[in-house]
Structures are given as structure tokens and as C-alpha cells.
Amino acid sequence: MSSSSLKAIAAVIFDWAGTTVDHGSLAPVRTLQQVFAKRGIALAGEVARRDMGLAKRDHIRLLLREPEVAIRWEEIYRRQGAESDVDELYQDFVPLQLACLLDHAKVIEGVVPVVDRLRSNGVRIGGTTGYTRAMLDELQRAACAQGYAPDQSLCPEDVGTGRPHPFMCYQLAVNLKAAPLSACVKVGDTFSDIEEGRNAGMWTVGVLRTGNLIGLSEQDWCALPDQEKSAAIRNAGKAMREHGAHFIVEAVGEILPALEEIAGRVERGECPCS
Ligand SMILES: [Mg+2]
Helix, strand or coil: CCCHHHHHCCEEEEECECCCECCCCHHHHHHHHHHHHCCCCCCCHHHHHHCCCCCHHHHHHHHHHCHHHHHHHHHHHCCCCCHHHHHHHHHHHHHHHHHHHHHHCCECCCHHHHHHHHHHCCCEEEEECCCCHHHHHHHHHHHHHCCCCCCEEECHHHHCCCCCCCHHHHHHHHHCCCCCHHHEEEEECCHHHHHHHHHCCCEEEEECCCCCCCCCCHHHHHHCCHHHHHHHHHHHHHHHHHCCCCEEECCHHHCHHHHHHHHHHHHCCCCCCC
16 A cells, blocks of 8 residues: 555545444434424434434425425324424524433544545545534534544535535535545535535545434444345445445445555546536
């Protein structure tokens, strides 16, 4: 493995929950489930995870339209969910999410050494999220205390809109002076991360084992029989590929070979859009 080739990469922009912290991306799922439970709706984890990665208000709006939720909502309230319901659900969501964020702020194993290695090659480190600024600030403080501190992280409200739009990535490229975009990499555990990166004209890496598609805590993952582990990785990898990920890795701790491959392609003048 030659470390010099990593220098061809201008920036790596990592997602937060499920990618660099919060193994299994559990915090947002559990909070969304609590918010809907208060309205009498049992939200399946699978449904809560479908549009994960979007700005939280956008995610709640889409959840109200999911057939499983919409049908139950009409049964209970005798009308369709409206924008005023999105507002109320979101108002419930914010304090609940803030309250449990620090319970799910552990930096995922392998992230810190990878970031150190990238930095020693001059690669800038960015972060994007679907969380709010207050949530992101809280997570950043907790992660920093564990040795993970991106050069800068942005949330949807910083740029006016979240994923799948590319604007958080664009703004980070400007702020971190990372160019060209085709020498930047977006890493994340949701389909919306991949769309965000592709829309920004960046290389994309989908994270499987620690993320939203598998959705298990580190402990629950370790307890899984080997056969189920392989099947889960296979299925998640297939889904990530189908959603356009250029590369897939089990976890950020195992990302260096993929980044070296990307660096080689950048050096050869290849573009992620081609
Ligand atoms: Mg995530």
C-alpha cells in the first residue's frame, strides 16, 4: 500500500451517524419511533430507516407519506397527515433527539487512525449530516473528546437545504479549499449520502456494517452468526451499489484501499461522473 497516492485526494467528507459515530445509526431511528409512538403509531425500524440521511424535517414529512404510516394515521385521525402535523412531530423530535444523542455518540472503531492517515497526506476532512446545528454541535463535542474532529462539519440549515442536494458538500469544498470536486470523496451509510456525493460530482463510498442498512449496534452485530453477517453484508452491498455507490466498504476503518484506488483514478484524470 503506497500512502503517497492518497495525496491526490483533496478532501474526504464523512457522514456522522452510522458512519463515524453511532454504530447502527440507532439514535435517529429510536427517536423517530418514540415520536410516532406518541401519536399511536408503531413505526417499524425498516420504515424509519428507508429515507434516513435526509434533513430530519424532510424525513418526517416523507414518513407521514409512507403507506404503513399514512393508513394508520387516517385510521386514528380520520384525515391525512398535513404540514402542521410535520411541524408538531418535528417539534417533538428535536428535544427527544438532543436528549439521547450522547448515548449514541461513540466514535466507531477505526475512524480515528484512518483520519490521522488522511491528514498526514494533506487530505482535508469534512462532515455532513441530516441533524440540526444544535445536534451536530453536541455530537462534535463528544467526538472531539474521543479524538475525531473533522476540519469542518455542516448541517442542512447551514446551507439552506439537506441531502440529496449537493450544497453541504459544495460549501465544504469552498471552506476547506478542496478542489477539484472530482478529487473529493463522500462517505456515508445511507442512499441519500450517495446521492448527495454523486450530485456534488464527488466519488462515493457506501458504508455497510456500521450503518443504517444493517442497523445493528456493535454488540448485536458481534452476536450475529457468521452466515447472517455475510448475508447482511451481501444484501447491503448490493443495495448500495444499486443506489450508485462507486465503492463499498464494511466500515470506515477499512476504507484505505478504496481511497487509494480512488486516488489512483484521480491521478489518471478519471472523473466520478464518467
Ligand atoms: Mg448516517
